[in-house]
Amino acid sequence: MKYYLEQDNIKTGNTFMDREVVRSKRMDTLRNLLIDATPMIDSDRACLVTEAYKKNLSEPIEVKRALAFEHVLKNMKINILDGELIVGSLGSKLRCAPIFPEFNMDWVIEELDGKPFRPEDRPGDRYEITEEDEKNIREIYSFWKGNDHYSRCQAVMPKETELAKQMAVTDSEWLMIGGDGHLTVDLKMVAEKGLNHFIEKAEARLKELDLSDPDQMVQRPFLESVKITCGAVIALAKRYADLAREQAKTADAVRKEELLKVAEVCEYVPGNPARSFHEAVQALWFINLTLQIENNGHSISFGRYDQTLIDFYRKDIDAGVITYEDALELVECVFLKMYQLLKVISWDNTKAFAGYQLFQNFTVGGQDKNGKDSTNELSFLVLHAQAAIALNTPSISLRYHNRISERLLFASFDVVRIGGGQPAMYSDEVYIPALVNRGIPWEDAVNYSIVGCVEAIVEGKQTGRPNGAGFVNFGKIVELAMNNGSDPKTGITMKKGTGDLSTFKDFDEMYEAFKEQVRYFLKLQVTNDNLIDRQTELGIADPYVSALVHDCIARGKVMKAGGAIYDYAGPLYVGVANIGNSLAAVKKVVFEDKKITGAQLKHAIDTNYEDMTTSPTGPEIQKMMLDAPKYGNDDDYVDDIMVDSFRFVCEETAKYHTTRHGRGPIGGTWQPSTSSVSSNVPMGQACGATPDGRKAGEPLADTSSPMHGTDTHGITSSLKSVGKLPTVLVSGGQLLNIKVMPASLEPGPGLKKLVDVIRTYFSDFKGMHVQINSVSAETLKSAQASPSEYKDLMVRVAGYSALFTPLDKALQDDIIERTEHAV
Amino acid sequence: MFWSDKIEQEVHGVVFNIEKYHVHDGEGIRTNVFLKGCNLWCPWCCNPESQAFEPQIAVHENICTRCGLCVGYCPQGAISQQEDGRVVTDKKKCTLCGVCEERCLQSARELYGEEMSVAEVIAKVEQDSAYYKNSGGGLTISGGEPCMQVKFASELAQAARRRYIHVAMETAGAVPWEDMWEVAQYVDDILFDMKFSDDEGFAKVSNLPLEMVKENMKKLVENGKHVIMRCPIIPGYNYTPEHFDNIAKWAGELGIKDIDLLAFHQLGKYKYDSLEMGYGLTEQKDIKKEDLEPYKEMLIAKGFNAGIGG
Numbered sequence A: 001m002k003y004y005l006e007q008d009n010i011k012t013g014n015t016f017m018d019r020e021v022v023r024s025k026r027m028d029t030l031r032n033l034l035i036d037a038t039p040m041i042d043s044d045r046a047c048l049v050t051e052a053y054k055k056n057l058s059e060p061i062e063v064k065r066a067l068a069f070e071h072v073l074k075n076m077k078i079n080i081l082d083g084e085l086i087v088g089s090l091g092s093k094l095r096c097a098p099i100f101p102e103f104n105m106d107w108v109i110e111e112l113d114g115k116p117f118r119p120e121d122r123p124g125d126r127y128e129i130t131e132e133d134e135k136n137i138r139e140i141y142s143f144w145k146g147n148d149h150y151s152r153c154q155a156v157m158p159k160e161t162e163l164a165k166q167m168a169v170t171d172s173e174w175l176m177i178g179g180d181g182h183l184t185v186d187l188k189m190v191a192e193k194g195l196n197h198f199i200e201k202a203e204a205r206l207k208e209l210d211l212s213d214p215d216q217m218v219q220r221p222f223l224e225s226v227k228i229t230c231g232a233v234i235a236l237a238k239r240y241a242d243l244a245r246e247q248a249k250t251a252d253a254v255r256k257e258e259l260l261k262v263a264e265v266c267e268y269v270p271g272n273p274a275r276s277f278h279e280a281v282q283a284l285w286f287i288n289l290t291l292q293i294e295n296n297g298h299s300i301s302f303g304r305y306d307q308t309l310i311d312f313y314r315k316d317i318d319a320g321v322i323t324y325e326d327a328l329e330l331v332e333c334v335f336l337k338m339y340q341l342l343k344v345i346s347w348d349n350t351k352a353f354a355g356y357q358l359f360q361n362f363t364v365g366g367q368d369k370n371g372k373d374s375t376n377e378l379s380f381l382v383l384h385a386q387a388a389i390a391l392n393t394p395s396i397s398l399r400y401h402n403r404i405s406e407r408l409l410f411a412s413f414d415v416v417r418i419g420g421g422q423p424a425m426y427s428d429e430v431y432i433p434a435l436v437n438r439g440i441p442w443e444d445a446v447n448y449s450i451v452g453c454v455e456a457i458v459e460g461k462q463t464g465r466p467n468g469a470g471f472v473n474f475g476k477i478v479e480l481a482m483n484n485g486s487d488p489k490t491g492i493t494m495k496k497g498t499g500d501l502s503t504f505k506d507f508d509e510m511y512e513a514f515k516e517q518v519r520y521f522l523k524l525q526v527t528n529d530n531l532i533d534r535q536t537e538l539g540i541a542d543p544y545v546s547a548l549v550h551d552c553i554a555r556g557k558v559m560k561a562g563g564a565i566y567d568y569a570g571p572l573y574v575g576v577a578n579i580g581n582s583l584a585a586v587k588k589v590v591f592e593d594k595k596i597t598g599a600q601l602k603h604a605i606d607t608n609y610e611d612m613t614t615s616p617t618g619p620e621i622q623k624m625m626l627d628a629p630k631y632g633n634d635d636d637y638v639d640d641i642m643v644d645s646f647r648f649v650c651e652e653t654a655k656y657h658t659t660r661h662g663r664g665p666i667g668g669t670w671q672p673s674t675s676s677v678s679s680n681v682p683m684g685q686a687c688g689a690t691p692d693g694r695k696a697g698e699p700l701a702d703t704s705s706p707m708h709g710t711d712t713h714g715i716t717s718s719l720k721s722v723g724k725l726p727t728v729l730v731s732g733g734q735l736l737n738i739k740v741m742p743a744s745l746e747p748g749p750g751l752k753k754l755v756d757v758i759r760t761y762f763s764d765f766k767g768m769h770v771q772i773n774s775v776s777a778e779t780l781k782s783a784q785a786s787p788s789e790y791k792d793l794m795v796r797v798a799g800y801s802a803l804f805t806p807l808d809k810a811l812q813d814d815i816i817e818r819t820e821h822a823v
Numbered sequence B: 001m002f003w004s005d006k007i008e009q010e011v012h013g014v015v016f017n018i019e020k021y022h023v024h025d026g027e028g029i030r031t032n033v034f035l036k037g038c039n040l041w042c043p044w045c046c047n048p049e050s051q052a053f054e055p056q057i058a059v060h061e062n063i064c065t066r067c068g069l070c071v072g073y074c075p076q077g078a079i080s081q082q083e084d085g086r087v088v089t090d091k092k093k094c095t096l097c098g099v100c101e102e103r104c105l106q107s108a109r110e111l112y113g114e115e116m117s118v119a120e121v122i123a124k125v126e127q128d129s130a131y132y133k134n135s136g137g138g139l140t141i142s143g144g145e146p147c148m149q150v151k152f153a154s155e156l157a158q159a160a161r162r163r164y165i166h167v168a169m170e171t172a173g174a175v176p177w178e179d180m181w182e183v184a185q186y187v188d189d190i191l192f193d194m195k196f197s198d199d200e201g202f203a204k205v206s207n208l209p210l211e212m213v214k215e216n217m218k219k220l221v222e223n224g225k226h227v228i229m230r231c232p233i234i235p236g237y238n239y240t241p242e243h244f245d246n247i248a249k250w251a252g253e254l255g256i257k258d259i260d261l262l263a264f265h266q267l268g269k270y271k272y273d274s275l276e277m278g279y280g281l282t283e284q285k286d287i288k289k290e291d292l293e294p295y296k297e298m299l300i301a302k303g304f305n306a307g308i309g310g
Helices: A025-036 A044-055 A061-075 A106-112 A132-142 A149-156 A159-167 A173-177 A189-193 A195-208 A220-248 A253-268 A277-294 A305-318 A324-340 A347-353 A379-391 A406-416 A428-437 A473-480 A507-539 A543-547 A576-593 A598-606 A619-629 A636-653 A680-685 A715-723 A749-764 A776-786 A809-821 B005-010 B069-073 B101-105 B118-126 B129-136 B146-163 B175-185 B208-220 B241-254 B269-275 B291-303
Strands: A009-015 A019-023 A041-042 A096-098 A361-365 A395-400 A422-427 A448-451 A455-458 A471-473 A566-571 A570-575 A666-672 A735-737 A769-773 A794-796 A801-803 B012-022 B030-035 B056-059 B079-081 B087-089 B109-114 B114-117 B139-142 B166-171 B187-192 B226-233 B259-264 B305-310
Touching: A009 A379, A009 A666, A019 A025, A025 A324, A025 A379, A025 B069, A041 A132, A044 A061, A044 A096, A044 A132, A061 A220, A061 A543, A106 A132, A106 A347, A149 A173, A149 A507, A159 A507, A173 A507, A189 A195, A189 A680, A195 A220, A220 A253, A220 A277, A220 A543, A220 B109, A253 A277, A277 A305, A277 A543, A305 A324, A305 A361, A324 A379, A347 A680, A361 A379, A361 A448, A361 B056, A379 A406, A379 B187, A395 A406, A395 A428, A395 A448, A406 A749, A422 A749, A422 A809, A428 A448, A428 A749, A428 A769, A471 A473, A471 A507, A473 A570, A473 A576, A473 A680, A507 A576, A507 A636, A507 A749, A507 B166, A507 B305, A570 A794, A576 A598, A576 A619, A576 B166, A576 B241, A598 A619, A619 B101, A666 B291, A680 A809, A715 A735, A715 B012, A749 A769, A749 B129, A769 A794, A776 A809, B005 B114, B005 B118, B012 B101, B012 B118, B012 B146, B030 B118, B056 B175, B056 B269, B069 B079, B069 B101, B101 B129, B114 B118, B118 B146, B139 B146, B146 B175, B146 B187, B146 B291, B166 B175, B175 B208, B187 B208, B208 B226, B208 B241, B226 B241, B259 B291, B291 B305
Parallel strands: A041 A096, A361 A395, A395 A422, A471 A570, A566 A666, A735 A769, B030 B139, B139 B166, B166 B187, B187 B226, B226 B259, B259 B305
Antiparallel strands: A009 A019, A422 A769, A448 A455, A794 A801, B012 B030, B012 B114, B056 B109, B079 B087
16 A cells, blocks of 8 residues: 655755655654654553552562563553554653663652652753652552562672762663663564464473473473463554554544554554565564563664565565555654653663663664675665654664675765764674674674664574673773772772872883772672672563573573573773773873873872972873873874773673573673763763873763864874774674764765775774764754754764753763864 | 885975875875975965974964963073063074973964974875775875975875875976976876966966976976866956966866866964964955856866866
8 A cells, every 4th residue: 555645745955865855744743743742751551560560479470570561561551643654652642751660669759759850850861740640650669669670689789889889980770770671582583473473382382391390390481471471462463453443433534544554464463474564564663662661671673674674575566565665654654653762761870871762773784694795675765764754763773894885885874964873884894703703603693783882683592781781980990090999089999909100110010900900890890780680580581572582482491591592791881092091191101201200190180180389280280191192093102002901801801701601592701892872971970080181070981982182183093093992802892983074974075085984994994883973063052052943953972863952961061072073 | 124214214304284084185085294385475375384494383372371381381481471461482582392382281382394204204194004095095295385395205205105105296386397307206196286377477476487387287297197287266366267268278288187276265364373474365255166166167168177176
């Protein structure tokens, strides 16, 4: 049938592949409706989960979780918005954030009490809540207080965890109040075989089980839960089919036909194998939506969308069932569904994950297992949909490689020009070897896709959260190393050092002191996160998502118990550039040029480079430290120190095991990642002045990017420096933000040169990832001053895009500051 | 290690800027090496720091906070502060030692011009080799007038060639043919300024004959060099219909195919102030690129590859 109607199209002003991009009236109306919608906290899911938990107190955890999930899907309020072709949302409100009381409600109640802010008064990422929802939420609190994932985690945490959090050196709190997410399930199998296939597999396994064997006995609750959860999803789809038929009764002729089509689709999928492109798109959406309802994890992604759906697309095109424009309309509908999704997390954590972001990726491009370019019609269609919808979510990820279609590469830059750093670009030339290096066979490594910011995952075969565990604040670790292990701000000493800046005799002694702090805190971070993972296994279990990941059903266990074929976990490194810059500055100014002594530097840092009574004065010492070689200028003096210290950090992380090690999966190890999300701002606020010339409280360097304002030799030098890092070790994903002037992206010879820069970064320097921000600082300042005129202005934060105006002012300022150094 | 090391280390020149990712002139991604010193005195020059052959100290008034610290830093006592807070440098006492530049907390003082060896310069140029390879770019030797530092420019071009780096040169061409060829023989593309097509006009910026410029251009073409004619269009100097006709005439006579029209802009104005140099075109409005479109079209109609840059 015809989904795309040409009349009353809206011109977007964007150009994609030499044509002006338009939005249909349907898409434009829906988009405006959602952009103007106020994010709302919703109590529906929370109340239903509470009812189910109360009813099923004695069930094994997998079954208890499955029954709660089923209860929500069968009773949650549902709606279909006018014009929607793809249906299913988190609730009846336009932009609706459910509450997940089983993880933690303490922060919800505290914030409702105004500590530190009421949800509607937050400095950024605000939410409103109706009186009724607030009443419901307060009512259920007594059941969950002390009886949630957070409390179970706190019960097993060592006392060091809290001290480290107070110092802001490591922080895993968000894992205790949030779910896992961070994966792509086997969506291709859902589309091609339907959820009934998963139910049948579980039933077959249940029949075989010999319950007298303890190893088999323990598999039963999970296998039962597969039937319950998959059945519940099919039931939800049928509820939407009923609703569509109901709405069709009163709709006009055109809409009636659409709604009856929606009903037909939802009646059939995701239970059965999809028969058309429309059915496959809807099936995948239902899976994504329901994964969002099982737990409050984010970064639940769509994988290699162009590869998963191409056969459905070509079949319908060949049969004349749909046109390119019809397919585009359907995918645009999915994009708006994704924009609609919201999850509220505590204000404290929101600062590190700012921008109403769920980090859900569509990956396009890449190569097949024989190294052949995978570009197809849908690769372009996904980019086209982004050019038309142009919002901060979903995240579009382009897999670059040396044989990539030039047309696809340049089409990507048509989308980059629109702003918001979409698509981010990832290079197979590093990701594939990095995954192989961790033990993933080539055939599966080649099929990776992106989840979250920069994490690579093998779809449907890998435990979630290949990175995205605790934060590690390297700015603070540098500070501790320079102060004999003692934190100047809190007075806490966790790992006593062997000296401070005034006593280090040479660079090596200082470097070793730094390494000693790294060893201690990386070990602590892994300890914390493994303890949390164990509590997730025992108290959350996530049976539904596990059902869709191999070989959980065959092994009869959830991912957190070792059900997946591959398993890795990674922390989030913050302030990587501050390590090399700080070490190099001390080496140069104190140990080599001997311009000042270590004691003088220590005093200057202690006084935040502000003491005017010393000679040289604080500002003069700061100038010396700022003038020392800085990472991002292709200067081997500092880059060597960066590379060496970074390699040490990476290898230190990879020494440790996850809780699944030896329980089935290949891997079962920790792996590094430089995805810092937006935490460089709050973590910088907790750090004193550092020897690289950075003053107390200022943001740390984001991701693996050079410290903003210090890469003064242009983009080629900057990327060459970053390319020196041993990225093949960073299998959890390396992240790089770059800023260019909008003019650099105008079509023509200038654009070709920018593309060649990126090509060189990926192909020659083995860079891993790049995202290109192109909005000018002036525009951002105008948006800060008149937010209502810039409601859909996108910026790239760190591994994801955000609408600019709802962000906290401190983060807005950081983004403006970074943007001012564009080339 | 290499036979060429010695000469690359021995030959020095005065360089005032090395700019990477230079993408506005020439093919691909380029590194521009700006040689200091020029034998013309074009009043519209947007790099006035390129004109003098010796290094110069500049003060950026918009950055300077008038804190006065540099007065104490200067070992020669060459800097003083006036009543209004403005800092002035006594050029006679200043030895260009660079201490004030290094220590100024605001980076408001800038020393233009540094003596560098060919080896030092080529090492910086070579850092971006991978970018040149992928984009078809390379080194551009610019100025000032590169041929005024003939030995240095020639050795720099040769050093680049030895490293398989493409070489371009920007020149105004008002030098003896021997000097021109000493550099140009090692250069692949020559971006040749055509400032005036009449002797009277050219006399405003040079005391050399215009014929010499035209002759150099001719000989370069005859010797098989790829010459791109670069025409700065300056109101009050050469922004006349006759000049555009002459551009076409010259290019036709000489067998030059590529012509770039460069629109006058005021972007270099602040540098005159920082160097305490007079600037005569303060009131002059920029030429919009659109204004040059008809002339570009005229040149294209006559069969040239014409573009608008600058």
